[in-house]
Amino acid sequence: NAGVTQTPKFQVLKTGQSMTLQCAQDMNHNSMYWYRQDPGMGLRLIYYSASEGTTDKGEVPNGYNVSRLNKREFSLRLESAAPSQTSVYFCASSAIYNEQFFGPGTRLTVL
């Protein structure tokens, strides 16, 4: 099993450009999450999906949109990137006891 996979691993954008971060899990988990991690700020939840067909805002949703494409895939879209969105983005999925498993992350720089 690959666990949680994310693409791309690295990305550089110019202000105003758009992009979609892809996430997939092969563990048959119902819930999936998108976090950003900034120095000194810890992991902050952007959006989550408790189950296929549902999405909800987390702590820092502004500037982002998500799509739960099916049970396996959960994508994060930046419609108009801003320098404040420079961060490391992690996708995660959770198992029966709510323990979360993380993907390898995407390092995004917005110039």
Added chain:
Amino acid sequence: QKEVEQNSGPLSVPEGAIASLNCTYSDRGSQSFFWYRQYSGKSPELIMFIYSNGDKEDGRFTAQLNKASQYVSLLIRDSQPSDSATYLCAVKLTGGGNKLTFGTGTQLKVEL
């Protein structure tokens, strides 16, 4: 007051010693507690989780939960240089559904 608090460290311990990492939380009704290890430049990886008051052991790791005092600890016995990482505490808060709230982490350095 933050919902989940950790001392940022760094916590330095000599090789072979016991490292003790602490986490406090504000929601008295919290039921589930998780410890993650994160190496620099890598993603968080689950070490263990605990639900009940008391100790839970897994190899060199022991999680300790005290709900009355609202803290959870992680002990690492026989610390090794490879244990040098940031340790994140996460709590499933009351009414939070499946979401976890993470502390900002404690950096551990195990010195030779």
